[in-house]
Amino acid sequence: MPLHITxxxxxxxxxSDSKNEFIQVEIPKDVELVLEHSLVSISKWEAKWHKPFLxxxxxxxxxxxxxxxxxxITQNVSPEVYLCLTDKxxxxxxxxxxxxxxxxxxxxxxNSPHNREIVTSELIYYWMITxxxxxxxxxxxxxxxxxxxxxxxNIKNAPPKKTNQRQLINKYAAMNAARRKRTGSLG
Numbered sequence: 001m002p003l004h005i006t007x008x009x010x011x012x013x014x015x016s017d018s019k020n021e022f023i024q025v026e027i028p029k030d031v032e033l034v035l036e037h038s039l040v041s042i043s044k045w046e047a048k049w050h051k052p053f054l055x056x057x058x059x060x061x062x063x064x065x066x067x068x069x070x071x072x073i074t075q076n077v078s079p080e081v082y083l084c085l086t087d088k089x090x091x092x093x094x095x096x097x098x099x100x101x102x103x104x105x106x107x108x109x110x111n112s113p114h115n116r117e118i119v120t121s122e123l124i125y126y127w128m129i130t131x132x133x134x135x136x137x138x139x140x141x142x143x144x145x146x147x148x149x150x151x152x153x154n155i156k157n158a159p160p161k162k163t164n165q166r167q168l169i170n171k172y173a174a175m176n177a178a179r180r181k182r183t184g185s186l187g
Contacts, residue, residue: 001142002073003035003096010084025080033081035071037097039139039146043121044070054119068093101145104152124150131157 011026042053045067051057053067065082071093085093117123124147128135131153138146163171180186 005033005089005092007031007081007084007089014083025083027081027084031081034073036073036140037071037143038141039121039124039143041071046121052118052120101142102148104148106151
């Protein structure tokens with residue numbers, strides 16, 4: 001589900017580091033942007049910046065603005081529009097990116113080796129191929145929903161966990177105790 005935001009008409013002065021001067025930026029009318037936080041967006045961003053988007057390393061303002069451009073589905077958007085995003089626009093985008101987009105919750109094992117894995121768009125595509133997902137259908141899903149679906153598929157396809165010896169002994173002891181109680185047996 002894409003996000004729709006409106007960047008209001010604006011006229012303001014900004015400082016350009018590259019030109020070392022102040023520039024006038026004007027958007028003569030409100031602009032509606034349609035954004036999509038998806039695997040496609042991340043792939044575009046990683047192709048430009050050559051680093052994983054889903055890392056815990058903070059991104060620069062330029063990188064964040066560029067990701068918003070990569071998320072944009074709306075055609076022919078003037079670059080000045082991104083310079084005129086309001087605080088409210090940025091907050092809406094952040095909330096949209098953070099939204100799980102599903103009712104499913106999965107408990108993650110903090111000791112799992114997968115928690116230390118560097119996740120890139122190619123790795124997510126690999127997971128999709130391994131599971132047999134139709135990439136054309138799912139690559140435009142909201143990223144958080146896609147990752148949840150991949151996790152669900154992995155959990156459901158995993159072999160059942162073996163019961164450890166202590167749990168097995170306790171289970172049999174409980175079954176024996178219930179049987180003795182039901183039959184009135186002492187041993």
